[in-house]
Amino acid sequence: MRRLHQTRRGAAPGALRHWDMQLPDPLRLFQEWFAEARDREKSDATAMAVATADAAGRPAVRMVLLKQADARGFVFYTNLDSPKADNLRANPRAELCFHWPVLERQVRVSGQVDAVSDAEADAYFATRPRLSQLGAWASHQSKPMNGRYELEQAVARETVRHGVGPVPRPPFWSGFRVVPAQIEFWQQKPFRHHDRQRFTRIGGVWHHEWLFP
Ligand SMILES: Cc1cc2nc3c(=O)[nH]c(=O)nc-3n(C[C@H](O)[C@H](O)[C@H](O)COP(=O)(O)O)c2cc1C
Known part of the structure; x- marks a missing residue:
């Protein structure tokens, strides 16, 4: 695991010596952990839980797939008429949680949620397999249906x-970007003496804290 480097600074004679942390960029650290997860995990390393809440504060959580992660945020795609999209319109905040069991790591990312642009969603949709594209048109995500036959009929109709x-791209299908305000890295250690590092963005600057496990 990447460690914080500690360097001594400001050691003018008579001055108070202090420890100054040179912090790793949490997004870079995420990219390093993610790359290792993609190499080493047996299951899909892009799978993440996304927690939302409705206007009344009722929580809901489900898995989605990460499609982009960069300085702008963490993107997933979904049906815009789904309960998760309703939640995000009512309360545009979310928390993501990755679990990479082979690496014994967890990463949590929380923040404000923005809609991705139409151009970005179009570009991503164009890369999907044709059957997935047709499935996006055919699915009224999370609405009741009369058994699988109704889905198969809808896919055939769209085909x-x-x-x-x-x-x-269907007008009711697009992406959301979680703009990270907080990122927490958890690394399992023997005897539950785990490492937890939390980064919080305040005024555009990342602040670092260690947390008790
Ligand atoms: C591993 C995994 C990945 C998934 N990826 C997505 C995804 O990227 N987008 C999506 O809309 N649903 C995805 N799903 C399905 C969701 O978990 C969920 O069933 C669906 O989006 C409806 O959620 P909602 O009713 O809370 O809106 C995935 C499920 C699993 C198990």
Whole structure:
């Protein structure tokens, strides 16, 4: 695991010596852990739980797949008529949680949620397999259906409707970006003496704390 480097500074004669931490950028640290997870985990390292709450504060959590992670935030795609999208419109905050069991690591990311731009969603949708694109058109995500047959019928209808041309992104399908205000890295250690490091962004600057496990 990447460690904070501690360096002595300001050691003018007679001055108080102090420890100054040179902090790693938490987004870079995330990228390092994520790259290791992609190499070493047996399951999909992009799978993450996303917790939302409705306007009354009722929580809901479900798995989604991370499609982009950079300085702007963490992006996933979904149906805009789904309960999670309703929650995010009512209360545009979320927490993500990755668990990488082979590496014995957990990462939590929380913050404000923005809609991704239409251009960005179009570009990502165009990369999806055709059957996934048709599935996005066919699925009224989280609405009741009369068994699998209704889904298969809807996929068949969409297949005929789109013919052989490109399948455009449905207007009811797009992405959300969680803009990180806090990122916590948890690394399992023997006897539950785990490492926890929390980074909080205040006024555009990341602040670091160690937490008791
Ligand atoms: C590993 C995994 C990955 C998933 N990825 C997505 C995803 O990227 N987008 C999505 O809308 N649903 C995804 N799902 C399904 C969601 O967990 C959920 O069932 C669905 O989005 C409906 O959620 P909602 O009713 O809370 O809106 C995934 C499920 C699993 C188990």
